Amino acid sequence: MTDLNTSHLSAPQDQSMTQHNKKKVVIFSQIYPEFEEKLRQEFDVVKINPKLGDVNQQIREAVQDAHGMIGAGRLLGEAQLETAQHLEIISTVTVGYDNYDVDYLKSRQIQLAHTPHVLTETTADTAFALLMSAARRIPELDKWTRAGQWQRTVASAQFGMDVHGKTLGIIGLGHIGAAIARRGYYGFNMNIVYHGRREKLETAQQFQAQYLSLEELLKQSDFVVVAVDLNAQTKHLLGSAEFALMKSSAVLVNISRGAVIDEAALIEALQSQQIFAAGLDVFEKEPLQESPLFALDNVVVTPHIGSGTEATRYAMNKLAYENLVLVLNGKPAKYVVK
Template sequence: MSKVFLSAKLPAATTKILTDHGLTVSVYAGEGLISHAELLKSVVDVDYLITPLSTQVDAAVIDAAPKLKLIANFGAGFNNIDAAYAKTKGIQVTNTPAVSTNSVAEVTVGLMLALSHRIVEGDAQMRTSGFPGWAPLYFLGSEIAGKTLGIVGFGNIGREVARKARALAVNVQYWQPHRLTDPEERSLGVQYVEFADLVQTSDFISINAPQKPDNHHQFSAAVFKEMKATAFLINVGRGPIVDEAALLTALQQGVIGGAALDVYEHEPQVTAGLEKLNNVILTPHIGNATVEARAAMGTIVANNVVLLEQGHNAKFIVNA
């Protein structure tokens, strides 16, 4: 009987799919994230590994699992896995694209609203110094209608962010290495601009791009200096796209207006000092943390195991 190891607890329905198909399932039950040493011990005799993007699956882990056929990543990204090395061992690596699109887009727009209306800052004040009373110039924020949102990374999530933002009367421009066709741009009501122009003209910049070698620290001290002094940066893509030390300095010096981060350069650690700033919102990587999205992700990873077990091809292979 084939064995499946889950390196983190997943929705119950995910495990049920596996056990209903006769697979033996074991789950890491420790506190916090699984350690590299524990993972090495846990994969020795498994046929399938299901792992969240917080677990690093490197060459050592792959070498420790001679029976391994599939690494099913519970997440759209897969930079936590040495997919190229897995391929040399005949191991397929899959991800869970698209199903978290709506959830991440909702969080992105939610962070735009929270920043512009100072919602988190206001909540903190109510819990500490309190509300001194309504006054015409008290605790002013700004509306997002009529503002310009620049989206960096215009895949499924970026496009859904654009749709939702346009419904709130926000002007949307985007940049990515490959421009959409004119009919696609017109259907979404968006405008393509070069990266430098997006940085200089956007009131909000949303990072919705995957992590790649060429976008490490794409948002640097030099880029922050080119942004509007009132602009807000939102990162729901990948942490290392932003130089967090440079971001901290820019925020402390008033170079930009504020930031909201759902992902972090050294995740799960947060650059010290960011948590002290009242123009910063920090959330614990909750972009796709909804019952609906996680259930759909679980169905994909479980079904991919079942497909391989039954002699079929898995879906969403990233190292074919």
């Protein structure tokens, strides 16, 4: 009998799979080497390299046949992802997701996974560090002391503000906001007030926290900590009108997203001493390399380091890796943006 070649009759292969039958993953920022190596063992991995030119163009080319993406710090929406034919998931190594066009991803049925909870306590630590540093003028007095200005017993010119027993106003009583409230209530005997889209009675009961309108919170608080997501409703939530409501002795802390605050209005409020001080970990433009803020002694600035400890960043990378692998293996991610 004639040996017929029937290979042309076999079912067509998924063109998005490699010759080794592995799904493709695009790494679009630095992740911990341990998890990059694990991904390379299980998937066909392509890593975006800014040194090779236009990052957006690299992404557009890489995602054409990709099934998953992992990273942080890139704007991802239709302009970058319209060429994607098989993309199932983007796993961001962040809790915030304002860099992603969530509506577009939903329209394409692309899951967006993120890393909440693992950074809650570390970010709350940062918020309180900024609060206390600004209230007690730590960076300013550190510089003053190093400059040889300490020539006699310090007087009122070097005094700061008490923290214990004061009113702490939290805008956004989510996981991070609640962790900040816990530090204030149990650690510093502070009176807790809060504002958000809705009351959170069960959480608030832990700290005997009172729900207030934004206007009343700003009027009553000695310390205001911003811990909300950035979206259309919260962009420039605090501006000139809001700063005018605050006490002249008030300290403002922002560990959420820079654009929640009108930065130009805040600079004016600090320059005119309309409020006492601010502690800022986030800014409208990042990385921030030039700003009138740098000339002000009554502001403490840090480089978006809220979750920046080795243990927490490792946990974030691990969770992002797990979210990605779960979905690519047909299972639900641990945390998906709804």
